[in-house]
Amino acid sequence: MDEYIATIPMDRHLTARAEYMAKIMVEEMQKITPDVKVKAEAALMFRWSKASEPWYDGEGDLLPWEMVPKKRSRDGSLLPVEWKDLDEKRKQRILDRKHELWAIWDGVGTTVDNPVTA
Numbered sequence: 001m002d003e004y005i006a007t008i009p010m011d012r013h014l015t016a017r018a019e020y021m022a023k024i025m026v027e028e029m030q031k032i033t034p035d036v037k038v039k040a041e042a043a044l045m046f047r048w049s050k051a052s053e054p055w056y057d058g059e060g061d062l063l064p065w066e067m068v069p070k071k072r073s074r075d076g077s078l079l080p081v082e083w084k085d086l087d088e089k090r091k092q093r094i095l096d097r098k099h100e101l102w103a104i105w106d107g108v109g110t111t112v113d114n115p116v117t118a
Helices: 014-032 088-105
Strands: 070-072 078-080
Touching: none
Parallel strands: none
Antiparallel strands: 070 078
């Protein structure tokens, strides 16, 4: 199997949880296949997508794929825009939205119907 899916809360511990899951996956697979290089990386999304990939904001947190800014490539596919290439206004909007979602999961705001999938 090349992908595992789990639902985890979208709070301030999201990145640590997702990276810990990837670490466990590598450690356990390494026990079964000690001579094979094993790697795993966490990617977050509200709905499963084969296109998703890890994307970290300027505070070092993973963001769900749906929140990642994207641009069209020459072939028409959508590619993620790197954090360093965003203007300050866009960066702030992303961070504000992340903190809003954290507040919701922390019980400060309303409930969310879409947990994050790692």
